[in-house]
Amino acid sequence: MSSATTNPRLHSIRRLRRWLLNRVFAAAYTAVIFALFCHHALTLLQSTTFKSFCITLTIFVSDIILAYMWSTTQSFHMNPVARQEYPENLQILFDRKDFPAMDIFICTADPYKEPPINVVNTALSVMAYDYPTEKLSIYLSDDGGSELTLFAFMEAAEFARIWLPFCRENNIIERCPDAYFSSNYAQNPKTLEIKMKYDSMKTRVETVVEQGKVSDEYISNEKQHQVLIRYWTKDFTRQNHPSIIQVLLVADHDKDITGNSMPNLVYVSREKSKATPHYFKAGALNALLRVSSIMTNAPIVLTLDCDMYSNDPSTLRRVLCYILDESSRPNLGYIQIPQRYHGLNNVDIYASEHKHLFLLNPPGMDGLDGPSYVGTGCFFRRRTFFGGPSSLVEPEIPELRPDYIVKKPIMDQEILNQAHHVAGCNYENLTSWGSKIGFRYGSLVEDYYTGYRLQCEGWKSIFCDPNRPAFLGDVPVSLIDVLNQNKRWAIGLLEVGFSKYSPLTFGIQAMGILMGQAYAYYAFWAIWSIPITVYAFLPSLTLLNGISIFPKVSDPWFLAYIFLFLGAYVQECLDFILTKGTFQRWWSDQRIWLIRGLSSYLFGFIEYIAKQLGMDTHGFNVTSKVMDDEQSKRYDEGTFEFGVESPMFVPLAMAAILNLMAFSYGGIVQIFKERNLDGFFVQVFIAGFGVLNCLPIYEAMVLRSDKGRMPTRTTIISTLFVGGLCVVTSFVLNM
């Protein structure tokens, strides 16, 4: 090969221009924060009554938390970078036969929350990657242990034989059948024939799911029949069943209708027993790591959630630009592609895009040691799971070593036996799986935790964000699903934040202050709930009682508040809009942050404490990917979905009612009667800002009559609570 300088490049990196401005701004902001803290401290010392002491202290503590959380976000602003890949240059430098093999893992856990036909669509989309098929193996992990899912995959294996050549011959971009047939596709006899076959498969799968079992008329051959009766016996439950491994397609053996090789397709449902912890998705992925080691042991592993279908057939070649170039990043452990979603409504009411998490923060981390792992769309080197770059942790059996070369065909009885063995629920007893090997246990956010631990071990990562989204997933369409998902994350993150591996201590030591802070930003998400709750209630309650708690407009400290508030909001807003965002979506994003502060983060915090005290809490509640028609219609219109009763709605409704009272009544009294806007401006402003954010809540409480409105009982309970709170505070404050 000629020298590196004359070779066409495979990728490039550049620093985003905003870095310098970010640093200057951070310095100014820090100075004002410290000034404000001095002011708070002085006020605290000078407070004349116990009451004013308590109020100042509460605000001081809230501001310390806000300031700390702000400081953690600075890691994302110091050195943001953008990368670009040039997959078109691959063929100049490499032969397709030099491409590495890839094992693709897809996880599913519940056929009723994650419809098998959608899982099948995801699988078909990745089986059809533009990549040497014989080098691809798709492993499906079914934690639901469902015959419905296995049946769907048996059907998919057959449909794939016509779908894959069809995509290849016609250069189709949308290789997820459902996405393709919902797009503006060319209607000709060939496509119509394929659509008919797809629809017939879809109907069969959906009918079987509706019936809840695979009845005989749907079983097309004796082999299927044997498999289904062998495993799904009377005693079979999803928490208690033997391991099931079904090889549905074999690369060297199965051919598509044009005679080309098919990728391997393997269905795996690991053994489950009520007596053994299964560690949710992390456990499922570890089982897949082992089963795939035994069967194919590809050096590259892609993890995918079942709803994340491939939206671009060239993605594997894109990541090869980094994988095949050793110089791209020394000790490269994984390449993370952001989660993107289809079907978001225009203003993205629940901020499901998670722009900070998936799009804004990763470039910042990429300019340091690399982005965190977000659970799906991530390409790992298999070696990464076995100890740091310079110290291999030996697995129990040589076949699991990342460099082991599989010598037998995938269907060989010995291979199958061993695969069953490593998928056993007691296999991990007394091993390093989950602690030093594989995906890490101990947190409900196994993705964040695993990526974090791998980076602490010295692995680096790359953020790859192609213009055309590489994967597209489903978003929850009801507020309660959004909040529950965020609550699960908040709990899982706290589990890491307060563990012996806390980013604040262990993380900073292992990776330095900026990376440690970046991980701490996530770990302590839930503590946003403290300042948000304080600012949602305290200014309003005191305003109603005629107590001024912030500097007057004429006071120079007022300017400090203005600078801190506007500074943070304007910077956020600019970053958001400059990263392909809109003002409306930014508004939704900051609004949902406040909403989460009063619900997911608050309840996550409480549930975390309960869990530490040994109380039984929920495990990994899988987010539903099924849509009720009415609900999705309301979602598409941009209407908030309350509908169900949940304690999480109570603080939200309370804050809405209280801020409205304070803004209207308190505002009127102070401005027009007492003529004291000067002293109460900040409080009136905060209440007004609260009201503005709560508009959808008022609508849901009084104006709407559809099923998604706020349940009347929640409204009544919240009103009573607000009444009680007002009585108590007016008693305490006027003592």
Ligand SMILES: O=c1ccn([C@@H]2O[C@H](COP(=O)(O)OP(=O)(O)O[C@H]3O[C@H](CO)[C@@H](O)[C@H](O)[C@H]3O)[C@@H](O)[C@H]2O)c(=O)[nH]1
């Ligand atoms: O016991 C379980 C629970 C879940 N899953 C799978 O895990 C994936 C993610 O679950 P989902 O309910 O969709 O969770 P989300 O909150 O949407 O997922 C985000 O957060 C998770 C961590 O909480 C990460 O694992 C995901 O990758 C990330 O997208 C799905 O494919 C599930 O089938 C399992 O395989 N086994």
Ligand SMILES: [Mn+2]
């Ligand atoms: Mn999901």
